[in-house]
Amino acid sequence: MSTQLKDIQHSEANTQALFEKLPQRHKEAEIITAESRSTFQESWARLRKNKYAMTGMYVLIIMIILAIVCPMLSPYNTYTNDLDNTYAAPSAKHWFGTDNLGRDMFTRSWRGVQISLIVGFTAALIDLLIGVAYGGIMGFAGKRLGNAMNKFAEVLYAIPYMLVVILLGVVMGSGLFTIILALSITGWITMSWIVRGQILQLKNQEYVLAAQSMGASGGRILFRHLIPNTLGPIIVTVTLSVPSAIFTEAFLSFLGLGVQSPDASLGSLISSAMSSWTLYPWVMAIPASLLCITMIAFNIFGDGLQDAFDPKMKK
Amino acid sequence: MARYLGGKFVNIIVSLLILATATFFLMKAVPGDPFTQEKAIPPEIKAQIMAHYGLDKPVWHQYLIYMKNLFQFDLGESMKSSNRTVTSIIADSFGTSFKVGIIAIIVSVIIGVYLGMMAALRHKKFIDNFFMFIAVLGISIPSFVVGAMVQYFFGVKFQIFTVAGLEGPLDYVLPVVALSTLPIAFIARLTRSTMLEVLTSDYIRTAKAKGLTPHAILWQHGLRNGILPVVTYLGPMTANVITGSVVVEQIFGLPGLGAYFVESITNRDYTLIMGITIFYAVILMAARFVTDVLYIIIDPRIKISGGVVKK
Numbered sequence: 001m002s003t004q005l006k007d008i009q010h011s012e013a014n015t016q017a018l019f020e021k022l023p024q025r026h027k028e029a030e031i032i033t034a035e036s037r038s039t040f041q042e043s044w045a046r047l048r049k050n051k052y053a054m055t056g057m058y059v060l061i062i063m064i065i066l067a068i069v070c071p072m073l074s075p076y077n078t079y080t081n082d083l084d085n086t087y088a089a090p091s092a093k094h095w096f097g098t099d100n101l102g103r104d105m106f107t108r109s110w111r112g113v114q115i116s117l118i119v120g121f122t123a124a125l126i127d128l129l130i131g132v133a134y135g136g137i138m139g140f141a142g143k144r145l146g147n148a149m150n151k152f153a154e155v156l157y158a159i160p161y162m163l164v165v166i167l168l169g170v171v172m173g174s175g176l177f178t179i180i181l182a183l184s185i186t187g188w189i190t191m192s193w194i195v196r197g198q199i200l201q202l203k204n205q206e207y208v209l210a211a212q213s214m215g216a217s218g219g220r221i222l223f224r225h226l227i228p229n230t231l232g233p234i235i236v237t238v239t240l241s242v243p244s245a246i247f248t249e250a251f252l253s254f255l256g257l258g259v260q261s262p263d264a265s266l267g268s269l270i271s272s273a274m275s276s277w278t279l280y281p282w283v284m285a286i287p288a289s290l291l292c293i294t295m296i297a298f299n300i301f302g303d304g305l306q307d308a309f310d311p312k313m314k315k
Numbered sequence: 316m317a318r319y320l321g322g323k324f325v326n327i328i329v330s331l332l333i334l335a336t337a338t339f340f341l342m343k344a345v346p347g348d349p350f351t352q353e354k355a356i357p358p359e360i361k362a363q364i365m366a367h368y369g370l371d372k373p374v375w376h377q378y379l380i381y382m383k384n385l386f387q388f389d390l391g392e393s394m395k396s397s398n399r400t401v402t403s404i405i406a407d408s409f410g411t412s413f414k415v416g417i418i419a420i421i422v423s424v425i426i427g428v429y430l431g432m433m434a435a436l437r438h439k440k441f442i443d444n445f446f447m448f449i450a451v452l453g454i455s456i457p458s459f460v461v462g463a464m465v466q467y468f469f470g471v472k473f474q475i476f477t478v479a480g481l482e483g484p485l486d487y488v489l490p491v492v493a494l495s496t497l498p499i500a501f502i503a504r505l506t507r508s509t510m511l512e513v514l515t516s517d518y519i520r521t522a523k524a525k526g527l528t529p530h531a532i533l534w535q536h537g538l539r540n541g542i543l544p545v546v547t548y549l550g551p552m553t554a555n556v557i558t559g560s561v562v563v564e565q566i567f568g569l570p571g572l573g574a575y576f577v578e579s580i581t582n583r584d585y586t587l588i589m590g591i592t593i594f595y596a597v598i599l600m601a602a603r604f605v606t607d608v609l610y611i612i613i614d615p616r617i618k619i620s621g622g623v624v625k626k
Binding site: 151154164251274277300 | 330333334337338341342345346347451452454455456457459460463467471561562565566576577580581588592595596599600
């Protein structure tokens with residue numbers, strides 16, 4: 001036993017002899033060699049490593065470009081019919097074939113994608129503006145006002161949006177603008193709840209107290225300090241609210257409550273294909289695939305964005 | 316506990332009253348009435364009809380009468396389908412929507428939780444990636460596209476199921492598939508992400524150290540915590556699905572609540588619109604209430620004292 005102990009002591013003395021004490025260089029130890037990056041740069045770097053999300057993003061960019069360019073370059077328009085050429089199969093003349101009135105499906109389908117994207121982005125933008133402002137105030141205001149605002153949002157949320165859409169359609173006529181307005185009336189509520197939850201968590205942090213003690217006004221604290229700190233969840237919610245708006249538009253147009261003929265939306269194209277697509281599959285397959293591709297790309301991209309902004313959740 | 320639930324209940328009643336008021340005035344604010352048709356009715360007859368339904372009185376008076384009847388659970392008479400009360404229309408059509416919807420929910424929970432658990436167990440392996448890809452598809456593909464596809468392939472082409480209607484038990488298969496695609500995908504994703512968190516926690520390691528079988532660890536210890544977010548999601552989802560999907564009912568020709576609702580709004584059938592809106596809200600809020608109660612039962616960490624939830 002004792003010999004072992006001696007061996008250890010002996011070897012310790014040896015190891016000590018092998019090392020040399022260097023003078024400490026405090027200043028150099030404090031130098032940060034890594035490049036400083038903002039939250040956004042960090043998130044972007046994480047997003048770029050995610051192959052699925054990047055694929056989704058590229059598909060989306062391609063869809064946006066095609067939706068703008070294709071209807072412009074096509075020699076046909078969305079409404080001229082050609083009754084000698086109804087239900088023509090896809091060919092060199094009509095790339096996606098024609099529909100029951102001989103209208104060019106290529107032009108109509110891309111016009112549909114265009115409408116979907118317009119509805120999706122506009123509705124998401126309006127949700128963002130109203131939802132963030134309302135949710136921010138709801139979270140930051142006192143308990144009584146906050147609860148009253150929350151109650152209002154809850155009641156609005158319970159009004160079926162079909163009712164709003166149809167009644168608005170009676171007053172303003174069905175169309176793109178009506179749909180966007182109807183979607184915006186209730187669409188912002190989810191966003192406002194998410195922002196409220198975040199603000200409630202953040203408003204007891206020290207930096208808010210610091211800002212208050214320096215005499216910052218409530219509005220300044222809310223918009224300069226609190227909301228920038230909730231940007232991650234806000235961006236993710238916006239990205240996921242685009243496909244949900246696209247879906248709702250397609251769904252309403254499918255029921256005939258949305259975009260009206262001769263204008264074309266993916267939902268109305270699918271709806272009018274319902275009666276004839278067993279004989280002429282392309283009238284259904286093309287708009288349905290375009291809708292699904294857009295939705296999948298948005299959802300994959302949104303998922304990736306969520307992981308990028310919230311690495312703790314990354315599984 | 317009783318105080319907590321009582322508070323929730325009062326909250327629901329207040330919300331319903333506000334909702335009924337808001338819907339009533341929203342509906343009346345829009346020009347038009349149920350009896351304006353392409354073929355004009357003689358003014359005398361129209362006045363008589365309006366008087367029969369109380370539509371000749373000022374709006375606030377109509378509102379008071381409606382609310383008084385509502386408190387007696389009387390939703391009135393449909394203005395378009397003559398001689399039918401709103402309650403009987405809702406009762407008939409809700410039956411159909413409920414039967415299809417509840418099957419869809421049960422199927423979604425079983426398949427969704429199973430897929431999510433399997434994906435979490437084989438994290439970052441082929442099964443995980445494959446199931447999650449399927450889940451993204453399920454979330455992205457709209458139910459009317461799924462409905463049209465299954466109707467064509469299984470109804471028209473291979474003729475395994477009937478195309479529309481609800482006669483025998485097999486007729487439920489296609490509508491249930493169309494209805495449950497989205498919930499399955501959503502539940503699978505939710506279960507997977509919660510289970511991944513749960514499976515790395517200390518008490519699972521303890522259970523492993525005690526020598527429990529993987530089966531017992533997963534289903535008895537893991538699932539109990541993994542299921543909580545699913546319960547939260549399930550409340551509003553069930554309310555949504557059992558009240559009927561307009562498109563799925565339209566595609567498969569089911570006489571459900573969704574179809575009646577759209578018809579009632581376009582017809583401006585005031586009493587039916589009000590009735591269905593209130594019915595939807597009751598179902599939605601009841602589902603939330605049940606969710607809250609279930610939460611307390613499943614998660615013993617939630618304690619209630621003095622009417623306030625504490626964790």
